[in-house]
Amino acid sequence: MIAIGCDHAAIDLKQAIMAHLDEQGIAYTNLGTDGDPCDYPDMAKAVAEKITSGECEKGILLCGTGIGMSMAANKIKGIRAAVCSDEFSAKYTRLHNDANILCMGARVIGAGLAIELTDIFLSTGFEGGRHQRRVDKITALEEA
C-alpha cells in the first residue's frame, strides 16, 4: 500500500499519478488535499505516519517544489524522504538510501516525468550491504 498526499500546488499532479497507479493496479491511500489549500507539513505528517505505523510501505508527497514536503517528512523518525526530479536520483535513492518517501515538485517537473520517477521509485529495491550500515547511521542521527 502506498500513501499519497499533496498540498494545493500539486493537486493536478497527484491526480495524474493516482490515475497511473489505478492503471497499474497499485493500491494507494489518498490523504488529500483534494481541493482546500493546506499547509504542506500537515500532509507530510499524515503520509509519514502511515509509513511509520506500518500501514503503508512507501509514500509519495507532492508540493510546489517537493522541498517543503521533504523537509517536514524527514523530521519524523523512520522517514527517509527524497526530492527527485531525475531518473537516476529516483533509482539510487532506493538502491542506496532505502528512501521510503518520494517527493516531487509540481512546479518543477511535468506529469510524464513524475510518473516515470514514481514507477522507478516503487519498483527498485534497496541494495543493502554497505548501504545498510550507512542507512543505520542516518537512523542513529535521529537520536543525536
Ligand code: RB5
Ligand atoms: C505553496 O505555495 C508552496 O510553498 C509549497 O507547495 C511548496 O513548494 C513548499 O515547499
